[in-house]
Amino acid sequence: MKDIGFSHLDWNLLRSFVTIAQSSSITDAAQRLCLTQPAVSGCLKRLEEQVGYRLIERSSTMFELTEAGRRLLHEAIDITAAVSRLPASLGEAEKVLTGEATIVLASHVESPEFDAALACFHQRHPQVGLTLKVEASREGLAMVAAKRADMAVCVVGDSNLQLEYTLLFQEHFGLYCGPSHPLFGREDLSVSDLNGFASVGYLAESSNRALHELTALRQRCGLKPDLVGRSHNLEEIKRMIIAGFGIGPLPVHVVERDCAAGRLWRLPPFEGTPQAGVYVVTQPAALRTRIADELHRVFSEQVAAHPPESRIYGGADPAPEQGRGARPRPLAV
Structure with a gap:
């Protein structure tokens, strides 16, 4: 690639690009990111301007990664994975996690991924107590925004x-x-x-x-x-x-x-x-x-x-x- 100047690369744009690249359209990406279509298009345009390459060929009938887009996606996935591991790496000095966690969830959450995530969390952090609260989705979002819950699933x-x-x-x-x-x-x-x-x-x-x-x-x-x-x-x-x-x-x-x-x-x-x-x-x-x-x-x-x-x-x-x-x-x- 060209000399991009990665010291100024917007991390949020790169993270959004991973979702956009794994979607079937701008509309699909907007739904996954909970943004408007113009906002997603703007994110993609700004990232293309920063890296100096067109990343996705898009029209009313086409939505495909360019060669540069495919290469950037490959690197971006590794980067996002590495960044997600940083807190754990930095927290090695405090290996045992203790305390209480609260998840607010809608009454109809039935998902093997949800169940597997709970099992994995408990295996990694058995000394963390977990409270599951069933609430209306709007209340769950309000509780997370007010920091009265750690997570909402809704x-x-x-x-x-x-x-x-x-x-x-x-x-x-x-x-x-x-x-x-x-x-x-x-x-x-x-x-x-x-x-x-x-x-x-x-x-x-x-x-x-x-x-x-x-x-x-x-x-x-x-x-x-x-x-x-x-x-x-x-x-x-x-x-x-x-x-x-x-x-x-x-x-x-x-x-x-x-x-x-x-x-x-x-x-x-x-x-x-x-x-x-x-x-x-x-x-x-x-x-x-x-x-x-x-x-x-x-x-x-x-x-x-x-x-x-x-x-x-x-x-x-x-x-x-x-x-x-x-x-x-x-x-x-």
Whole structure:
């Protein structure tokens, strides 16, 4: 490469470039970085100006790394990994980490990466106590911003630019009914068959932009606009659906076992379903405590170890025995 002058290279631009380069488009990168498309395009342009090379060929039909972009990505991945290891290296003098950690998470977080990160953190730091709090996503973000929690794992609508976001997984939502519902067990349904039925939903649908699609789905299916049941908690939404209050949206991968057990039945549509990103949210590196930094490091390692496509849950149209429900087994409700 040319003589770039790396003493003036913006680290944040380099870190953002790794995400941009591993995305399928500027739009995709903007979603992962929780930034606007113009902001992401601006980051890429400034980095190209600093290094003196065009890094990505992009148009309405093309989004490909140039040779310079591929070489920079290779080096940038090594650099980001090395930087992420610095706190641990500098903290060798204080090898035993003690104290308390608090993670606030949404009620529907079900992810092997999340579970593996917790196990890894405990193995590395067995003397750190961990508190898991289930709260609405908005409350979780507020707690991290106010330093009342070390990390939040939640659905992000409007991002706070003072916080740092890492996409943990992407989940698809489906519509479900319970055993006492007239549509339960029927495989011959279309979207129009849902017209006029009552529904339940999330309190955060009106305030969390990431959940607006659930309201749009309800309107698309002609469900009654006034909800007969609401909650911040997925388990309570599921409880109301099973109890027969009405049709409601649930993350597909979270309720597969309930469908197989005959407690829930998935309804159309099965394509073009709403989806939401669940993010790991922390203070920026300069403001994190050592415990929060260790949590962030462990979760980042798990995310990096699994490609984005493997962290998209519930997107395929399942076979009846896998997702819509086994043969109906009515429950006493």
